[in-house]
Amino acid sequence: MASLEDLPVTTLKGVGAALAGTLAKLGIHSLQDLLFHLPHRYEDRTRVIPMGSLRLGDTGVAEGIVMRAELVMGRRRSLQVTLKDDTGFLVMRFFHFSAAQKNQLTEGARVRCYGEVRPGRAGFEFYHPEYQVNPPPMPPAEEATLTPVYPLTEGIQQPRVRGLCRQALEYLRRYPIRDWLPESLLADYQLPDITAAVALVHAPPADAPVHLLMEGRHPAQQRLVMEELLAHQLSLLLVRQQIQQRQALPLLPTGDLVERFLDQLPFSLTPAQGRVVSDVRQDLSQPLPMLRLVQGDVGSGKTVVAAMAALQAVAAGAQVALMAPTEILAEQHFRNFVQWLEPLGLEVVWLSGKVKGKARIEALGRLATGQVSLVIGTHALFQGDVEFDRLGLVIVDEQHRFGVHQRLALRDKGAEGRMAPHQLIMTATPIPRTLAMSAYADLDTSVIDELPPGRKPIETIVIPEARRDEVIERVRKACAQGRQAYWVCTLIEESEALQCQAAEVTAENLRERLPELGVGLVHGRLKGAEKAGVMEQFKNGDLDLLVATTVIEVGVDVPNASLIIIENPERLGLAQLHQLRGRVGRGEQASFCVLMYQAPLSHNGRARLQALRDSQDGFVIAEKDLEIRGPGEVLGTRQTGMMQFRLADFERDRGWIETVKDIAPGIMRHPRSVDALVRRWLGERVRYGDV
CATH class of the missing domain: 3.40.50.300 (P-loop containing nucleotide triphosphate hydrolases)
Structure with a gap:
């Protein structure tokens, strides 16, 4: 039996090639895509507000008779339409309008419009409101429903998207949406099935609790929120699975390089550093690629942890690459590593986009033949012409500047082209725990949660x-x-x-x-x-x-x-x-x-x-930052491709994060469900094949 995924949007009346192209920009190709293009908020258009009661900043419906419509020549030409009802006046102002519009809004016409009240030269004004001329009667209060507002792209307006979604809802009766979540799970959390939830969110019934819908807390919305957060979690677990399908070189601790390094340091490791070093040592010893995020506040000593990981890898006969997002940070690491490792008889090579000509050719040759064990630079390290002989460990600093795709791309640089390198990812940007669980679900996390002694507040x-x-x-x-x-x-x-x-x-x-x-x-x-x-x-x-x-x-x-x-x-x-x-x-x-x-x-x-x-605590500050500015800003732009939710709101819905983390491994045992959920919510945003 056909499903909504198999029906293209051109199935709908009025959707030709041009409109289908516009909808494709929103990721909408099938009727299922359209039904998962969810309203991000609602407008209450259930009652007409008398013009005399309108206040600045109000948003609502007004209705009245056109007194006059005139062209006004100010700094910008505009069409000014003055309406009146029994209580007062209101101006609709259009800076973009057609002759047909002007001819339609003639004196004496009855108009219903929806907009936000702004101050204007003629009193209160609606700029570019949605409006109807000679509108049908308002539905009685018991039948009135909220109006959905959808994300748009250039070339399509709200009324058109609403009309298309109404058409698509007709198909739901014949083609229910496949529910990929176990019934027992929905019963545990008292959540409606997916078809009922989608129908309600697009067309809330008149008796639906308005305040819950406006706040995004209605059970139907929460059903979709939970599934969206789960799809994001699954997509990251897929990344982990894809990377760990390849084996890694087990880098067993050998020799005395690490001990000699520790002996020359003018300080001892803190207990927190010791814990993280132990996690990393354990991971590097496995034939499975390490995927570990090390978080530590400014000055907590992440670089020393990275150096010890590098030494373990070099001692085991592997190459190490350390990548930083900016020249200045990469140079800082280069200077530190040279100072620490050259006394141990190790050479460190520098490679950035600015290394050109003979110097670049020589550096690339020595990496490809394995003459050099340790290279530091910017993301230029992973351009196509950079080949390694036996790359066993990649250290990435300030991971939030890079994204999931880079983690996948690094797989192919491993030893013999078949092995995936171990990945150690460091950030000095403390990430709130719930956000880390959601944005970095593919990584194991270690936290250096204390500063070295002697650091003054x-x-x-x-x-x-x-x-x-x-x-x-x-x-x-x-x-x-x-x-x-x-x-x-x-x-x-x-x-x-x-x-x-x-x-x-x-x-x-x-x-x-x-x-x-x-x-x-x-x-x-x-x-x-x-x-x-x-x-x-x-x-x-x-x-x-x-x-x-x-x-x-x-x-x-x-x-x-x-x-x-x-x-x-x-x-x-x-x-x-x-x-x-x-x-x-x-x-x-x-x-x-x-x-x-x-x-x-x-x-x-x-x-x-x-x-x-x-x-002074970076984690306390990060929590506050998350509260004030939201996840996209806290993580930085590269990572946020994974955090652009359709319906979920990180602050409002963070209660689901733990639940979703617990549920996800069970769902991962059913590849068909995983594939369907990720495709439904993320579309083509993450490619899991050969990147």
């Missing part, structure tokens, strides 16, 4: 831009005492050019105000060598003050820097501010972070800066 001070002179004096005083300072410029514009310009102007200004200090400047537009040169001068103490854009967010380690000033902190996320603050507090002396904001601060801005003042 950083005092955080929040002050307005108006006190800039005091801040400059504070910098003068700190540097006079032999300390160093950072001054971070942030701009709301995405333009890198503008950010760099702002940093240049700030640096110039500070040089004038503080002539006795050495002031350096780094930003994204400097050449790698220039940037590295300035950083080196700062690190060596030849510069007192470093002015920078947020390029210094991760990886820069200068123990003598004890003061950081962050301009316009209200424009950054909490996790990023926490990362920047972690540039200081790395030495013995008391350290300070000054957040210099532009007044007035929004309520949201004040709450975020207060959260930073109140806590």
Whole structure:
């Protein structure tokens, strides 16, 4: 028997090739796709609001007679239609309109419209409202239902999508949707079956509880939310399964490299580092590829854990590649590894997009023949022309800048082309537990949850831009005492050019105000060598003050820097501010972070800066960030392809995360169900074949 998946959208009346092409942009190809294109909210159009009762910001239905319709020539030409009812007046304004529209909205016509009340030159106005001329009578209260609002793309409007979904619902009677979840599971959680849930969400009955639907908490919505979260979880477990279908080289701990490394360190490992090292050692010894995420707050010592993993792999005769998202962070790792590993007789090779010509050919040749065991660089390491002889371990820093596809792609770089390398993934962006369970379900997680002894808490001070002179004096005083300072410029514009310009102007200004200090400047537009040169001068103490854009967010380690000033902190996320603050507090002396904001601060801005003042714990801050800004922002853009939910809302529905994590392994035993659920909710977003 045919199913809704087999029926193309062209089955519906009025859907030709052009409209089918537009719907394809929304991932809609079949009638099932259309029915899973779910409303993300509802509008209450069940009653007409008298015009005299409308208030600014209200959204609702008004109905009245057209008094006049006229073309108005302002900065932009518009069609202004004035309506009246027994209680007052309202203007509908259209900046885009046709002659047919103008002719339809003639004096005396009755019009019902829906929109948001805004202030206008003629009083209250609806901009581009949906409207009907000579509308049918409103349904009686007991028959009135909420109006669904769907995600759109260019070339299709709400009324058209609603009409298509209404048509598709007719087919549900003949072709119920296949339910892939066990009946016992639905019974345990008292959830409706999938066909009933989809029908209700598209066309809520008149007696449905309005408040539950508006909040996304109706049992039918929650049935779909649970299935969507489950599909995401399953898709990540599939990634894990695909990677672990290939064997890995078991890298058994041998020799004394790790012990010699530990002996030369000027400090001992913390118990938390010891636990994580033990997890990693165990994983690397297996013939199954390790997939482990190591989370640790700024300065908790993840790099040492990575170095010990690398040494275990090298001692077992394998090659290791360490990849970082930016040149500056990759260079920092390169310097650390050279300093630690060259005394042990190991050579470390550098490879980034900027290594060209003879140097690149030579580096590639030595990697391909196995003459070099350890390479560090940016994602250029995994371009097609980079071949390894016996790659056994890949270490990825700041994983949230990369996505699931990269994890799959790394499979094919393993030893002999048949083995998958072990993957160790590190992040200094603490990820709230529920979010990690959902976004990184394919990874085992270890947390370094303590800082090395001697790290002093950083005092955080929040002050307005108006006190800039005091801040400059504070910098003068700190540097006079032999300390160093950072001054971070942030701009709301995405333009890198503008950010760099702002940093240049700030640096110039500070040089004038503080002539006795050495002031350096780094930003994204400097050449790698220039940037590295300035950083080196700062690190060596030849510069007192470093002015920078947020390029210094991760990886820069200068123990003598004890003061950081962050301009316009209200424009950054909490996790990023926490990362920047972690540039200081790395030495013995008391350290300070000054957040210099532009007044007035929004309520949201004040709450975020207060959260930073109140806590030094990255995980507490990450929870707060999640609450305020949502998962997409906390994870960073690359990972969010996995987090763009149709119906689920991470904050509202986080109660399902544990449940879904428990349910998923049982469903994984039924490949047909897994495949159908992932296809239903994620479509083509993750390819599991040979990437």
